[in-house]
Amino acid sequence: MNQAAGQVPTKVNPQLFKSSWPAFWITTNDAQQREYGIYHFRKVFLLPASVIPKSFLIHVTADNRYRLFVNGKPVCSGPARGDLFNWFYETIDIAPYLTEGENTIAALVWNMGTLAPVAQVSNQTAFLVQGNSATEKMVNTDASWKVKKSTAYTPCSLDNGERLKAYMVVGPGDQVDGRQYAWDWEKTDYDDVSWSNAEEITHPEPIGYGTDNRWTLAPRSIPLFTEHLLRFLTIRRTNGIKVNQDFLTGKKPLKVPSNQRLSILLDQKTMTAAYPELIISGGKGAKIKLTYSEALFDKQGDKGNRNEIDHKEIKGNYDVFIPDGENNRKFRPLWFRAYRYVQLDIMTADDPLILNDIYGMKTGYPLQMNATFSSNEHSLQEIWKTAWHTAQLCAGDLYYDTPYYEQLQYTGDSRIQALISLYTSGDDRLMRKAILDFYHSRTPEGLTQGRYPSNRLQIIPTFSLFWISMVHDYWMHRRDDAFVKQFLPAINEINEWFRSRVDQKKKMLGPLTWWNFVDWDNFNGWGTAPGADDGNSSILTLQYAYTLNQSAELFRAFDLAQQADAQEMLALELSDHTYWYCYNPSNGLVADTPEQKSYSQHAGIWAILSGAVPLQEAQPLMQKILDDKSIGQVTFFYRFYLTQALKKAEMGDLYYKELKPWRDMLKLGLTTFAEKPEPTRSDCHAWSASPDYDFLATICGIMPEASGFRKILIKPALGELTEVSGSMPTPSGKVSVQFKRIGKNGIHAEILLPDQVSGTFSWKGKEIKLRAGTQIITI
Incomplete structure (x- = not known):
């Protein structure tokens, strides 16, 4: 089954975007509408040979999910997860499945009720098919459809969390009793005379229309799964x-x-x-x-x-x-x-x-590898391939943190996943959906939820900051000003939430509510930063300052200079005061709080990334946080930010030596990268796939020098490698690089930039301007 082949969203009837749909949401009266249940829906319709169309577009969705069949053949599954304000539907051309005479369109629909995955938002059991035009209206869902509740299904594997001693929220297993299953129910010759007629609920409404909506429909924005x-x-x-x-x-x-x-x-x-x-x-x-x-x-x-x-x-x-x-x-x-x-x-x-x-x-999700990386050290290829496999498994209708335990989309994970997608595949559709998902998750306080879609509320203030960083990443790597501009008010609200909580005496963040998660294996069992609850956390304050600087770039780009100036001034004030209170000259480290009772790599990382530390002081600080194993250590999640700090401190060459955790995972027989160091819960966790970004952005040094990748910076950090090559897609076309070391400090570089794109090559403090096309540089 190749589901993607049938999706033709460009041919949607425009009337369906601006008024109620003629079809009905349908259900069955043989069920509690918000309880566990699996249902068979079907309709037989006639197509004379003279009217079999070349195209037969339908729009289909369900609550919770469905699997669609035409004449017994599986066609597609859905919908992509969203929320009640953005309930997604798939557009499918089922003409290739149709035949002369009787045809059957059928769907297996399920509602997990209170047992549903945490990522599943729901209203009630329901199914919907809408024909695109008068040609297809014969399949519109209404009371002419037949429905039967399945008695074969029973939920099982309900104690996963207890048996695994882990947080596991993907929903129950399926126990299916074949003695009670309606075998061949999806085929035309099945006798459904004893089935009930479906019950009509309401007419569907698209976004921006309707009143008393139960689901507000939005077209699927990502490709169908294969x-x-x-x-x-x-x-x-x-x-x-x-x-x-x-x-x-x-x-x-x-x-x-x-x-x-x-x-x-x-x-x-x-x-x-x-x-x-x-x-x-x-x-x-x-x-x-x-x-x-x-x-x-x-x-x-x-x-x-x-x-x-x-x-x-x-x-x-x-x-x-x-x-x-x-x-x-x-x-x-x-x-x-x-x-x-x-x-x-x-x-x-x-x-x-x-x-x-x-x-x-x-x-x-059909992520395609459109990038390359190779080097003189073959072991890096194994890391590259394993990270890619990890990223693939964590890409579905959401960016999954882990496909086994949660299948939830967290902002902290998604920012890293999105950059991997952009660099390796050039596909930004799942990134756009994630940005919008979190945008739609905002609470009355202005913060985004820490994970979304979700049927349970979870707010992680640091993850709201990561969402701003994610929007900034999109702006730097893609060209869609209208998409980015819509988020500026929400960005401002998040920044204001933090600004209103600044301790005016110390000019650091005061006490914060909600779950102020930073990283696992540090601080306490919940990964909460010291000072988060009581106030004056250097980690949170400096992350906020870092994010304010990114926000200022966005606001200035959209001609909001006054707001940009205010954000930059606040960032400077916060970073200066935090560094003054928390830097300890006797050990050369930045403490987690002004009391200077604990230290972590995290505090030093944000001191560097926020600009609190000038370059001449950033390098000794960076070396300290790498060498001192007595301070709080980053896990795989925060190694992404450790690498960013290395680059900011002009120490990117050390990245190569920081790959030991990934080598250790391979030695343990992992075929994907884990959530955290041993003992780990998840063996496949998206944030640990960051080498696929860093091999291109750090080792090959390919980075946007201006928004939209309109200019490209090539700043390789080869470490101990002697030969490296890589290529990746950008909005203008492919960028490719080949490097060969000459002695200790020399390099031979071959660089290809896309048409009409310029850039800069930076090596050991020397900068050379780049033009479109191929150029050879020897230093």
């Missing part, structure tokens, strides 16, 4: 049965005798996000449990080397399938699963079972 066959690579362990590896090819069915208990551990060899599909025959009354895990656990609950399985067990999210005894029955969960390992635990009854096949349908 699915690709992904076979398991090896069987690592069996219990109670011998299994040949040929079973994994799909050509050697496995026979399981009656009244048996057995298990089979499959290894994908790498983390993945996929819909597992299990095809079985016979086995009436058997029970098949599929458990998914990033790694196996020893008796102490530790993962250790991810490749090792001896004396370890699988723990994690699971699904259950109960066969009905018929042939070629397929089990597939409602939503994708993240896993490296999958264990089948099978218990047969009196009827023998045949496992015909098991495989995954790999899915996710």
Whole structure:
């Protein structure tokens, strides 16, 4: 199934953007509308041969989610997650699936109710299809549609957090009883005479229209997901049965005798996000449990080397399938699963079972690698590939922090993910959606929520600052002034929230409310900065000053000089006073608070990034925070900002030596990069994919010198590398660089800039102007 092929948003009927839609949101009266339930919707319609159209556009969405079929064939899934003010719909051309005569359009719709993922916003169970024009109106959802509540589904795996001793909020597993499933319900020849007619709820309303709206519709702004066959690579362990590896090819069915208990551990060899599909025959009354895990656990609950399985067990999210005894029955969960390992635990009854096949349908946001990086050290390629794999798995209908545990979009994570997307793929659509998602999340206080979409309120004030940084990043790397300008009032509100909380005596931030998270493994169990609750945190104050300087650049670019001046003056005042109170000349470090009882790399990083420390003092400070292991250390999240500080202090060459944490993860058998140093919860966490940005932006030194990448700065920081090459997309075209060291301080550079773009090459304090096209520089 290639879902992206059918999406044609450019042909949408303009009338649908400015008035109520003729179709109805529909539901069933056979359910509590906000409770767990899975439903089958279908409609049969006639197409004479003379009127089969070349195009048949429909707009489709559901609450919570749906999977659409036409004549039994899967077409697409959705919607992309949003909120009730921005409820997304997909536009699909289903003409390729239609035939002469009777056709059936059908949808599996589910509502997880109170068990829903935290990322899922909801109103009630509902489904919607709107034909694009008079040609397609025959499929509009109304009371002529048939609906049946499924009795086959029961939620399972409800205690994941307890068993894994971790925060896990992706929703329940699926237990499906094949004896109660309406097999072939999506096909035209299925008899639905006993089904109920759908219940009409209300006419849909687009953004900017309607009153008493239950959902306000917005067109999907990101591409549809694709699915690709992904076979398991090896069987690592069996219990109670011998299994040949040929079973994994799909050509050697496995026979399981009656009244048996057995298990089979499959290894994908790498983390993945996929819909597992299990095809079985016979086995009436058997029970098949599929458990998914990033790694196996020893008796102490530790993962250790991810490749090792001896004396370890699988723990994690699971699904259950109960066969009905018929042939070629397929089990597939409602939503994708993240896993490296999958264990089948099978218990047969009196009827023998045949496992015909098991495989995954790999899915996710279709990020494409359009950048290159290579060097004389091959080990960097493994980091580059693993970081890319991490970024891919954490890109869905949101920027996921982790595909296994949360699938939530956090601003702190998303800023790093967005830069990775821009540098490696050039695709800004998910970044734009994330910026808008957080913009729509704003609270009456003016702050953005820390994660969004979310059905639970969480406010992290530092993440509101990161959202401003994210808008600034977009402005620097893309050319869309109208998109950026709309956020200026919200940016001003966030800055004012912090400004109103400045301690006027010390000119540092006073006590702050909400969760003032900075980084894991530091300060306290919640990663909260010292002084956040009581006031005068150097970390938070200096991050605010850094953000004010970015805000000032944005406001000045849009001819708001007075506001820009005020923001710059406040940033200077905050950074100067914080440095005066918190810098300790005896140890050369910046303390976390004026009491100077604790120190961290974080405080020094923000002192450098905010400009509180002049360059001549930034370098010894930077060296101190690298060398002193007694102070609070950054984890993988804040290593992104450690690298930014290295560059600001003109010490980017040290970045190469700071890659040890990523090398250590590879030695432990991780195939994606983890949330934090061992012991870690998540083995796949987006913020740890930052090397894919830094290899291009730091080692290759490709950075925007002016907004929109209109000018390009090439400032390589090769460290101990002797040869490096890289390329990446920009709004004007591809930038490529090749560097070769000459002795200790010399370099040979070949640089290609896109047409009509100029720039600067900077090496060891020497600057050379660049022009469009290819140029060769030897220093």
